[in-house]
Amino acid sequence: MSTDAAPRPTYLLVDGENIDATLGGSILNARPAPDQRPRWERVLQFGEQVWGQPVRGLFFLNATNGSLPMSFVQALLAIGFQVIPLAGDPSDRGEKVVDVGIKRTLAAIAGRDGDVLLASHDGDFAPEVETLVDDPDRRVGLLAFREFTSTALAGLTARGLETFDLEGDVHAFNVQLPRLRIIPLAEFDPLRYL
Numbered sequence: 001m002s003t004d005a006a007p008r009p010t011y012l013l014v015d016g017e018n019i020d021a022t023l024g025g026s027i028l029n030a031r032p033a034p035d036q037r038p039r040w041e042r043v044l045q046f047g048e049q050v051w052g053q054p055v056r057g058l059f060f061l062n063a064t065n066g067s068l069p070m071s072f073v074q075a076l077l078a079i080g081f082q083v084i085p086l087a088g089d090p091s092d093r094g095e096k097v098v099d100v101g102i103k104r105t106l107a108a109i110a111g112r113d114g115d116v117l118l119a120s121h122d123g124d125f126a127p128e129v130e131t132l133v134d135d136p137d138r139r140v141g142l143l144a145f146r147e148f149t150s151t152a153l154a155g156l157t158a159r160g161l162e163t164f165d166l167e168g169d170v171h172a173f174n175v176q177l178p179r180l181r182i183i184p185l186a187e188f189d190p191l192r193y194l
Helices: 016-028 040-051 070-079 097-109 123-133 151-159
Strands: 010-015 055-062 082-086 115-119 140-144 162-165
Touching: 010 016, 010 040, 010 097, 016 055, 016 097, 040 055, 040 070, 040 115, 040 140, 055 097, 070 082, 082 097, 097 115, 097 123, 115 123, 123 140, 123 151, 151 162
Parallel strands: 010 055, 010 115, 055 082, 115 140, 140 162
Antiparallel strands: none
16 A cells, blocks of 8 residues: 655636736737637646646636536646636626635635646735745745736735746747737847847
């Protein structure tokens, strides 16, 4: 009988609405074309590679309208995500069901062993992320477009929150996005502008 403990997991929580809204509304100023959307399998692979441990991908979707984008859901399931379709009260248009689900999940993870990657820009998660960052035995990372990360989340980097750019670090896209961002000189590639 083996006494080997299960490997420490990385929980990867994806706020799909937030990533899509930031991509379409702030970067592209239009609905993303299929080739402009993140390659979610690469995000999962990055989650495994960044800290060298198994990843548990949780992809949160708002299903309040009673339907799901089944082809997208099937694709997520096929690459290894667990899809979490949440529904709230349809008459409460202001209810952020995905945010509530992610906040509850982050709080639940605080009582478990494991590291965390959150794919979102939303400052609403700062209190839960702060609790996780304050645990000295836990690594916590943020997958986002750095220039659109909320100041509440960005402020946690000084306390140990690691940030990973979805385009530059994760390589989640097949195309180069038309982003205007501050470029560290070490990352500057003049060929991109020629």
